[in-house]
Amino acid sequence: MPEPTALQSADALLLPRWLLPMEPAGALLTGHAVAIRSDKILDVGPTDALERRWRPRERVELPEHVLLPGLINxxxxxxxxxxxxxxxxxxxxxxxxxxxxxxxxxxxxxxxVYDGTLIAAAEMLRGGITTAVDMYFYPEAAARAFTTMGMRSVLGITVIDFPTPYAADADEALAKGLAVRDAWREEPLVSFLLAPHAPYSVGDAALERIATLAAQLDLPVQIHLLETAQEREESHARHGETPLERLDRLGLLGPGLVGVHAVHLTESEIALLAERGVALVHCPTSNMKLASGIAAVPQWLDAGIAVGLGTDGAASNNRLDLFQEIRHAALLAKVSQGRAEVLPAIQALELATIGAARALGLDARLGSIRPGKAADLTAVALDAVETQPCYDPCSHLVFVAGREHVSDVWVAGRRRVANGQLLLQESNSHLTALAQNWRQRIQLQTR
Amino acid sequence: MPEPTALQSADALLLPRWLLPMEPAGALLTGHAVAIRSDKILDVGPTDALERRWRPRERVELPEHVLLPGLINxxxxxxxxxxxxxxxxxxxxxxxxxxxxxxxxxxxxxxxVYDGTLIAAAEMLRGGITTAVDMYFYPEAAARAFTTMGMRSVLGITVIDFPTPYAADADEALAKGLAVRDAWREEPLVSFLLAPHAPYSVGDAALERIATLAAQLDLPVQIHLLETAQEREESHARHGETPLERLDRLGLLGPGLVGVHAVHLTESEIALLAERGVALVHCPTSNMKLASGIAAVPQWLDAGIAVGLGTDGAASNNRLDLFQEIRHAALLAKVSQGRAEVLPAIQALELATIGAARALGLDARLGSIRPGKAADLTAVALDAVETQPCYDPCSHLVFVAGREHVSDVWVAGRRRVANGQLLLQESNSHLTALAQNWRQRIQLQTR
Incomplete structure (x- = not known):
């Protein structure tokens, strides 16, 4: 924390009723404020101390709100x-x-990709999501869309073995993706990871190449992993080994690997992933809707695995709504384990903030409200009739409030949502018209 | 359908983009309108035919909306x-x-009870719920609250064997409840049922008396049933029989009985309930949150049981949100059965409309959009960015839209929500203040 001798300037002082910084774990503060300057959190502390310390250009009163870190999809x-x-x-x-x-x-x-990502970013921002990890094609178009909307993104350099309109093969996809990464090197809102689609859709040669690139370029790797039981059977039949054995043989099973879904892990596989420092992403709604199964998230956490939450895509969820995922993570954990005390509210909130940041190796910059971290912040209003009365704001964030109660969102210190409305060049009506235009084209082309 | 010779008057003509009448099953109509007069649906049909047939006092354009029956909690x-x-x-x-x-x-x-029910009714109405079955005490206070808010209610005459501030014993609860029923006989928005709390909390004598009263007065009976596995074990220990055997011995296991939760039914019990014409209510969120288990709803439906959906109370859910229950019913059915095709969107919507009406014996008046039925209607706007694009409005109602997209609600022909806002004497700020006042009292009294 800086120790100014005279009153120094801040861009904004945020004054929430409740502050949920996510670090230290479990803290819920009242009478606290957050100062931001440029793209960073400048100071966090008792309101009167911050009032004495900083001269803000803007004061944002959040009298019935919880302020928490921007959610990470x-x-x-x-x-x-x-x-x-x-x-x-x-x-x-x-x-x-x-x-x-x-x-x-x-x-x-x-x-x-550009138009679809614009619409997705609008939905996510308005729902309190400030960072998304995106696994798709044409990452340059996605980068333009996310930055146009002012949202932070981690873009997958996505590889799949069959030809797509984007790339004829894995080598072309990697070459194109790495070129985009070079071109966007200076943009602070964008970073990259390598994203082989899944063990069943990417061959040994490409996976080995990805392992090498990940090590050389210090890039994380995200992969769909054991989403269905079928995947294990097929891997045995085709490769004579489990998907994890195969990833291990190809040099991928270590820190920096982020497995997504992981519904069908055995107990010993959970222990192995923990030992290797592999992180996991839980997508509860998608796993329910596709009948993939219920992931053993409490066991992952007990083993010490870093865990984030994902919405998956809107074609299988069908909402890009992390409030829903937080709630589903908590509810599914309780009912699947038969113990109501499992995954209490604060732990479910961790999955969408500091937990996700750790899983992605971004916790030095994101995931909690601490001085020096990015000023990615979400305010949730708890004064609507349907959120009243409120005994415990953490419980309410998980089991009562929804993304419809998000009032204000900052990404890298810039307010992108105010009073529940996007502050954007791309207006709602423009985005809706874009979506309706695409619906007509898609229905015509695929009739 | 009436066959007027000249243009006759209607109170309103509703012109939705999509009409989801729920009868006939699976119908989704475009270019159709609904005419209402007084508290009833007057006519349903192609818009041009209705325009020729009726002269409405009000035309309600719903150009991006689905119109469906008011939801039944x-x-x-x-x-x-x-x-x-x-x-x-x-x-x-x-x-x-x-x-x-x-x-x-x-x-x-x-x-x-009056204040709590006011707040609950505001939440439910704004979320598209037009009827609630309420199991609580002081039914006169609940009746006043629901009718003040203009919402339809089916009030439980609730019986529990231990003394409460409301009644010293079952006999007093029944006597008081039946007196309230007599006093409110002329109010069309209110009806009653008998509500023994659960087999484990109500003794044989009271259950027998309730069976007799139900038959004499032609009242349905709603009871919490096999919510947890513990209930079966305790019944064996205390009574030497299962809860269903006991209800059967006491004369309750027949048409008119509505079991709530029913998480722990065996296959043969499902067959028995179907054979006896017992109806069931599924409360998926409460069952998850309390770790009670996952009810076998697809098996209930296959057996021919009439099934409704319930939110349970806000102390165990914690939202009175049937859109959430519809989604959870569909998602849980898919993941628990391991088959993505189970409980498709339209069937999930039936549970909250015509299915619930059948389960409660109210399907002659409620649950679908047909001439002669009550004009209880809910319009959902699908033009927000987060609901775009839309290929299938039924799917969107279940997996994309939420109660926050409810724009207009009619109960018995009167508009109670317009453009997402309650049209009420009891303002949001009054209700919020009421809730906050109670929170302070409750925290003081139970510290």
Missing amino acids: AHTHAAMTLLRGIGDDLPLRRWLEEAIWPREAALMSEEF | AHTHAAMTLLRGIGDDLPLRRWLEEAIWPREAALMSEEF
Whole structure:
């Protein structure tokens, strides 16, 4: 914390009723304020001390609000928002092979990705999400869309073994993705990771290349992992080993690897992942809707695995809503373990903030409200009738409030949502018209 | 349908983009309108035919909306909204015995019930719920609150064997409840049912008396049933029979009985309930949060049981939000059965409308949009960015939209919500102040 001798300037002083910094763990503060300057959190402390210490250009009164770190969506496919709700009531493989992949083959383009990502970013920002990890194609288009909306993104350099409109093969996808990473090196809101789609859709050669690149470039790797039981059986049949054995043989099973879904891990696999420092992302709604199963999240956490939460794409969820994922994580953990005390509210909130930041290796910059971290912040109003009365704001954030109660959102110190409305060049009506235009094209092309 | 020879008057003509009448099953209509007069649906049909047939006092354009029957909350404890979120992370019995019953013993009063029910009704109406089945005490206070808010209610004459501030024993509770029923006989928005709390909390004598009264007065009976596995074990220990065997011996296991939760039914018990015409209410969120288990709803439906959905009370959910229950019913059915095709969107919507009406014996008046039925209607706007694009409005109602997208609600032909705002004497700020006042009293009294 700086120790100014005279009153120094801050860009804004935020004055919430409750401050939920997520570090130290479990702290819920009243009478505290947050000062921000430029893109960073400048100071956190008792309101009177901060009032004495800083001269803010703006004071933001949040008298019935909880202020918490901006939520981190640790796994999505943003552009698939244009396919929202297509192919309901199908299990994962049929959903991919019958509903999604044929449409993507016909439709995917730079324009599709840019427009779909714009709409996804609008939905996420308004719902209190300040960072998204995106696994899709045309990362340059996604980078333009996320930065246009003022949202932070971690873009996957996505690799899949069959040809797509984006790339003929894994090598082309990697080459194009790494070129985009070079071109966007100076943009602070954008970073990258390597994203092989899944063990069943990416061959040994590409996975080995990705392991090498990850080590050389110090890039994380995100991969769909054991989302269904079928994946284990197929891996045995095709490779004579489990998916984890295969990833281990190919040099990927270590820190920096982020497995997504991981519904079908054995106990010893959970222990192995913990030992290796592999992180996991839980996507509870997608796992329910596709009938993939219920992940053993409490066991992951007990083993010491870093865990984030993801919405998955809007074609399988069908909301990019982390409040929903937080609630579902808590509810599913309780009912699947048969113990109501499992995954209490504060722990569920960790999954969407500091937990996700740790899982992605971003916890030095994101995930909690501490001086020096990025000023990515979300305020939630708890004064609506349906949120009253309130005995415990943490419980309310998980079990009562929804993204509809998000009032204000800051990303890198800039307010992007105020009073529940996006502050953007891209207006709601423009985005809605864009979506409706795409719906017509998609229905025509895939009739 | 009437066949007027000249243009006749209607109170309103509603012109939605999509009409989801719920009867005939699965119908989704475009270019259709609904005429209402007084408290009833007057006519349903192609817009041009209705325009020729009726001269409405008001035309309501709903250009981006689905119009569906008002949702039916088949099980709640409305006044417990004042205890919203108290006692999180506890299993059912500990939650009741440590968090809820002691507070109720200290607090419960006519004023508590009136104020709590007002707040609950505001939340439910704004969320598209037009009817609630309420199991609580002081039904006269609840009747006043629901009718003040203009919401339809089915009030439980609630019986529990231990003394409460409301009644010393079952006989007093029944006598008081039946007197309230007599006093409110002329109010069309209010009806009654008998509500023994649960087999484990009501003795044989009271259950027998309730069976007799139900037959004499033609009243339905709603009871918490096999919410936890413990209930079966205790019944064996105390009575030497299962809860269902006991209800059967006491004359309750037949049409008119509505079991709530029913998480722990065996296959043969499901067949027995179907054979006897017993209806069930599914409360998926409460069952998850209290770790009670996952009810076998697809098996209930396959057996032919009439099924409704309930929010349960705000102390164990903690939202009175049927959109959430509809989504959870669909998601839980898919993941628990391991089949993504189970409980598709339209079937999930039935549970909250015509299914609930059948379960409660109210399907002659409620649950679908047909001429002659009550004009209880809910409009949901699907033009927000987060609901775009839309390929299938039924899917969107279940997996994308939330109660925050409810724009207009009619109960018995009167508009109670317009553009997402309650049209009420009781303003939001009054209700919020009421809730905050109770929170202070409750925290003081139960410190």
